[in-house]
Amino acid sequence: MINMTKNERKCVRYLTHELSTAARAVFEIELTLDNELKTTYDTYKLIWDNYPDSLKEFDEQKEIQLKSKTVHRNINRKREVINRVTFSLAAITLIFIAYGYFSPSNELSYTNQITTNKGQRQTLYLPDSSLVILNALSEIQYNSDFKNQRNVYVKGEAYFDVTHNENIPFIVHTEDLNITVLGTAFNVNTVLDNKSVSLERGKVNVLIKKSQNSLNLLPKEELIYNIKTSDVTKRNFNITKALAWKDNMLILDNLIFKHALYKINNFYGVRFKITDEDINQKKITGAFKEQDLDEFINSIEFIADVKIKKVNTNEYLIAQNHED
Incomplete structure (x- = not known):
């Protein structure tokens, strides 16, 4: 038995009209929003549109064939061949869907x-x-x-x-x-x-x-x-x-240094670190528009009354300012 994903089951139920009117409306909205669901649906719709007869029609035809085997023998043989081809196509398609479903779509x-x-x-x-x-x-x-x-x-x-x-x-x-x-x-x-x-x-x-x-x-x-x-x-x-970042502006709005470090490091592409817990808890507020790294360091030293030292390539230590 083939295990179907949630999206596959929804597509089959929609095509076979098993969903309620409300559920069908929700499904149609989801189709416009979920690209993976739309891809799955299009594949199943292709199979559905090319299927020779519904299963119900096939069963009814089968009953008629049992009553009149001679008249319908050729039709029965033809449908049997078509059905085998169709089910083979469906199996191949499901394998393809499974591969696409479990592979990273963004790749x-x-x-x-x-x-x-x-x-x-x-x-x-x-x-x-x-x-x-x-x-x-x-x-x-x-x-x-x-x-x-x-x-x-x-x-x-x-x-x-x-x-x-x-x-x-x-x-x-x-x-x-x-x-x-x-x-x-x-x-x-x-x-x-x-x-x-x-x-x-x-x-x-x-x-x-x-x-x-x-x-x-x-x-x-x-x-x-x-x-x-x-x-x-x-x-x-x-x-x-x-949206300040897109205009090359870094805004720190009443943040403690500990929480501001990620924004600062990401914005300037370097690593500022703090080993003093008092500085970690110190709050900082400022807007730094189009400032290069040296200008930013000077601004922070003045605003927060700290001393910033370069300790390695692209690495800086924020420490207490001991100057009187």
Whole structure:
């Protein structure tokens, strides 16, 4: 017996009209949001459309054949051959689906890949002229042809300003979320356990892959999804603070040093470290726009009253300032 995935069962139930009207409507919405489900459905639809007869019709025909074997013998033989070919095709297709389902989609589906290093931010334009800004230690994958589909895969953090096309939705795939838009500007962050989608303008639909739940975001709203607890939060956010990085600005808003280090290290591509617990708990607030590393160090020393020493290549120690 062939073990079917959840998506495969849903596709079969939809094609055989076993789903209720409400369930069919939900399934049709999911088809527009989940690329993997759409691929599975298209494969099963192809088999369904090319199947010679339904099983019910085949059983009814079989009863008639038992009553009149001589008249229907040739038809029966022909259908038996066709059915064998069809079931063989179905088995081969299921093997293909299983391979595609268990293989990383982001490795198989995209022809272009761009990654950034620590301290690096990169701007690029996609084939439909949509703007993308990648933050440090991030990755985007996409195809060269956007004529029929506009799909990208993102890891890390990226800002999108999507070219409007009501006929071809733009879908951003991440490990945990799918974001579907027509034309809008938004930020995606998958770096930490709290995955976020922050909408600057337009409208997006966010699908949580694990639960298959989705919700819409309006301007100045963001979704926070915690992959450990599965908690989902929808809230308003400060656009300037959330998107400052794309304008080469680092904002530290009343953060203790311990929590600010990741943002600082990622932004400048170096490693600042602290061994003094008093400094770890010291709060810092500041906006550092287009400052190089030396300028940033001078600013931090002045604002936080600390001393920063270079201890190794790309490694700095933040210590107490003992000067009177």
